[in-house]
Amino acid sequence: MDRIRFAHILGAAALVGCIDYGVDDTDDYTDVPVIVEERFVQSAAPAVDVLWVIDNTCSMAEEQDSLASAFEGFVDAITEVDVAWQIGVITTDVSDDSAGVLQGAPWVLTPQDASPVETFSNTVQVGTSGVAPESGLGAAWLALNAPLRDEENRGFRRADAGLHVIVVSDDDDDSSAVLGDDPQTAFLDFLEEEGSEVGVDVRLSAVVGDDPDGCTGARGEALPGTVYTQVAEASGGTVGSICDADLSGVLSDLGALSLDWQAVFTLQAAAQEDSLRVSLDGVRQDTGWVYESAPPSIVFSEAPGPDVEIRVRYWLLDSEA
Amino acid sequence: MSVVLALAVYALSGSVVAADLVWSADLEGDDAGFSAAGETGQWEWDEVTTGPAACFTGVNCWATLPQGAYLHEATDYLIFPVLDLTALAAPTLTFSHWMEIAPIDLGTVEAQVAGVWTRLDPAYGYTDVGGYSSSTAGWETVYFSLADLGESAALRISFVTGNTGFGSGWYVDDFAVYDGDIVPPSVTDLTELSDTEDVDGPYVVTATVVDDVGLESVRLEFAVDDGTVVQTTMTDLGGGIWEGQIPGQQSGHEITYWVVAADSENETVAPVEGWTFSVRLAPPTDLEGPDGLVHGPTATLAWGAPESIFDLEGYSVYRDEELVLEVTDPTAAVPLVTGDQSFTVTAVYDVGESAPTEPVEVSAAVPEVISVSPEEGYQGDTIRVEIVSSYLLMVDEEVALDLGDGVTVSALDVRDVDTLVATLSIDETAESSMRDVAITAGGWEVAFVAGFEVLSGEARPRIDSVDPADLTQGESTKLVIVATHPFAEVPLVSLGEGVVIEEVALLDDQQTLEVDLAVAWNAALGERVLEVDDGVRVLDDQIVWVRDYVVEVPRGGCSTTADSAFGGGWLVALLIGIRRRHTMRSGGQDQNFVNGSSSRKA
Numbered sequence: 001m002d003r004i005r006f007a008h009i010l011g012a013a014a015l016v017g018c019i020d021y022g023v024d025d026t027d028d029y030t031d032v033p034v035i036v037e038e039r040f041v042q043s044a045a046p047a048v049d050v051l052w053v054i055d056n057t058c059s060m061a062e063e064q065d066s067l068a069s070a071f072e073g074f075v076d077a078i079t080e081v082d083v084a085w086q087i088g089v090i091t092t093d094v095s096d097d098s099a100g101v102l103q104g105a106p107w108v109l110t111p112q113d114a115s116p117v118e119t120f121s122n123t124v125q126v127g128t129s130g131v132a133p134e135s136g137l138g139a140a141w142l143a144l145n146a147p148l149r150d151e152e153n154r155g156f157r158r159a160d161a162g163l164h165v166i167v168v169s170d171d172d173d174d175s176s177a178v179l180g181d182d183p184q185t186a187f188l189d190f191l192e193e194e195g196s197e198v199g200v201d202v203r204l205s206a207v208v209g210d211d212p213d214g215c216t217g218a219r220g221e222a223l224p225g226t227v228y229t230q231v232a233e234a235s236g237g238t239v240g241s242i243c244d245a246d247l248s249g250v251l252s253d254l255g256a257l258s259l260d261w262q263a264v265f266t267l268q269a270a271a272q273e274d275s276l277r278v279s280l281d282g283v284r285q286d287t288g289w290v291y292e293s294a295p296p297s298i299v300f301s302e303a304p305g306p307d308v309e310i311r312v313r314y315w316l317l318d319s320e321a
Numbered sequence: 322m323s324v325v326l327a328l329a330v331y332a333l334s335g336s337v338v339a340a341d342l343v344w345s346a347d348l349e350g351d352d353a354g355f356s357a358a359g360e361t362g363q364w365e366w367d368e369v370t371t372g373p374a375a376c377f378t379g380v381n382c383w384a385t386l387p388q389g390a391y392l393h394e395a396t397d398y399l400i401f402p403v404l405d406l407t408a409l410a411a412p413t414l415t416f417s418h419w420m421e422i423a424p425i426d427l428g429t430v431e432a433q434v435a436g437v438w439t440r441l442d443p444a445y446g447y448t449d450v451g452g453y454s455s456s457t458a459g460w461e462t463v464y465f466s467l468a469d470l471g472e473s474a475a476l477r478i479s480f481v482t483g484n485t486g487f488g489s490g491w492y493v494d495d496f497a498v499y500d501g502d503i504v505p506p507s508v509t510d511l512t513e514l515s516d517t518e519d520v521d522g523p524y525v526v527t528a529t530v531v532d533d534v535g536l537e538s539v540r541l542e543f544a545v546d547d548g549t550v551v552q553t554t555m556t557d558l559g560g561g562i563w564e565g566q567i568p569g570q571q572s573g574h575e576i577t578y579w580v581v582a583a584d585s586e587n588e589t590v591a592p593v594e595g596w597t598f599s600v601r602l603a604p605p606t607d608l609e610g611p612d613g614l615v616h617g618p619t620a621t622l623a624w625g626a627p628e629s630i631f632d633l634e635g636y637s638v639y640r641d642e643e644l645v646l647e648v649t650d651p652t653a654a655v656p657l658v659t660g661d662q663s664f665t666v667t668a669v670y671d672v673g674e675s676a677p678t679e680p681v682e683v684s685a686a687v688p689e690v691i692s693v694s695p696e697e698g699y700q701g702d703t704i705r706v707e708i709v710s711s712y713l714l715m716v717d718e719e720v721a722l723d724l725g726d727g728v729t730v731s732a733l734d735v736r737d738v739d740t741l742v743a744t745l746s747i748d749e750t751a752e753s754s755m756r757d758v759a760i761t762a763g764g765w766e767v768a769f770v771a772g773f774e775v776l777s778g779e780a781r782p783r784i785d786s787v788d789p790a791d792l793t794q795g796e797s798t799k800l801v802i803v804a805t806h807p808f809a810e811v812p813l814v815s816l817g818e819g820v821v822i823e824e825v826a827l828l829d830d831q832q833t834l835e836v837d838l839a840v841a842w843n844a845a846l847g848e849r850v851l852e853v854d855d856g857v858r859v860l861d862d863q864i865v866w867v868r869d870y871v872v873e874v875p876r877g878g879c880s881t882t883a884d885s886a887f888g889g890g891w892l893v894a895l896l897i898g899i900r901r902r903h904t905m906r907s908g909g910q911d912q913n914f915v916n917g918s919s920s921r922k923a
Contacts, residue, residue, distance in 0.1 A: 086738065
């Protein structure tokens, strides 16, 4: 391109003899690129709501104790990053007016709690007087929908936060009383709607009896959690065995899974697309991402991991006609 | 504790015994020469683990089948060793006993007089016409005069049982014979005073007081709230009846009283630990509160008005013994604190305050603001304040915040139900003063009193200098920003659309920033507000110009020579061009920008 800025300078100087600030910006093009490099460090999505659904039927006392003692791993995982998390606990019992109502005090646990492990440990021991059938999906649905969402459970579910429902039970779900003939489909539809409305990740995980045969552990026998397992797999959640002798590993995994990592990194200016160079922790990436222009951003097909450094080098779009 | 027990316990433990000990048997090492006789021979010397559970002293004593129930329809004896009473002027037998037998069963002490077994009566008599019967209130000590039995006494304990009843039987221990008066006075039928509203008094006490020899003094003693003991002389009303008076006491006090009776040798205190009554105005009745956890700042308590002889003026409500409310109606919305608490209510009369009601326990979750950080801002500041609450259950877009005149809330971000981040713009003319932080959320209106202070703007943190203050289109350069105060953390820097902030470095002085940036060729010309945001405060009091790429020639100083007006400008332009071609950037700013303005991660 011939119309370089130097020609404008020479021409303007020759005509007027001197040039001051504030002249009209008539020089539209240049062949000299402005190259910038933006740096990002992967961080978790800013907020997540975690709803624990605890089986409170008579066979669950030891499981609740074990869950309480293993909760530290879960808290460690979600407090490792600066995330505005909220945790609530409900039971699988939908037989009375307290169905789906968050338990404990405080009933919405936040990072402001001075001792979240202790608070959760107290809250999660919801007793063993619950009425069968265990209706984890139905209870979660009640907790996350009106009227409880706006009344007793007000404030727990935030519009811009991710959602992770975690069911702990030694029996399978039977939520037909709440969700109709096909609770599994109804709950998955709810999760999809919840996620799509606000563009956040929502999922269900389950700590249940092994599918399809159930399991036996030190705390007793568990029936297969087939429905919970299928919902977890369909929603991107994970499944742990309630028969594990030590639930701390399962809970740590659940904590990590509760965090959503950014896949979209917005640039400060429009980039010349063919100039883009993307690297993760110093390793150039030619695939696994695309550039979107409105707003200018790099969109990864799979979110980079925690603390990964993302560098994006590009020419500013206006550098070339 | 009954008067009888008090008398007995005191007589053994507290008597002033001026008599000589002649003979004793504690029954620990052996049976002391006692022997069992009679139809069943059920008297045994042994350790005791049933019945009274233990002997009066030590581990051994005599008892009717000490390991079980006594036998029915039998007459059995415990035979004393022969006692030598030679030259004794006033021999007196004493021992302690514990009894649990049927009312038709009888126990007595007998002496052989002229070859005939004759019943001896104890000082102050048997509990039944025919002897000891039924049950004692624990171990009791009894006294029998042996004055008329001559120089040698044959004694026995007689136990006659019927065909009904069931019990552990009769246990005896610690026998002794003294020469002299060892029998303390007897105090019975002491008036038991009840709690009273009467603050005028006196509180009259009567008792039956007798002594086997003769009383020397009878006193009524009392103490208020376990304080100093006050002694008053009791008046003999005749017939063994004595009367004493306790003067009127103020409401809210406990009075413990007892009688002290003495003969020439012995003294009785009855009851040993005293009896207690309260002088108190009638408290409210039937205090009731809410069940379950209360989510709110108050709870309603209700109670019944007391019946009293005095004029009721109102009520005082106490939370964990701290006065929190004074009302006139028998109901109140009482202030709560988060957690468990105990409420009581007193009635307030013209003569004083009543005792409290029985407590009511309330568990509460009270919406409240816990902290505001930072706690101050300056006139002219744009500042972010984190407000932490509890049980306020804040929801985005349903929260309002007010800090008074001159402080504008420009943004509210609910991080979680407990945490609100507010961006405040403080007017230059806002009054320097403490402000209440008032939040409306979830139907609650909560004020954090004097939670934020507006300070004079003179000391407000500012950007002290920016160098260079001019940027040129297409330029990549380093901006040096110096602030008057340290930054809280590495800040975000923004110069608006077309200026890409690549990397911000905070130097060791915490006040100087080095900002690598690049200016787009089409960046809009003119002045830009430099925004520096360290998460707490936004500094935006400096302007940076974006200039055209053209060579600067000073206004009014233009030269027509080739060197200065043409050749010099050419050279500068050439240098800029060279720099552009060789500018490569490494590093960038860890932030997201939308439409040219920075937005912090929530």
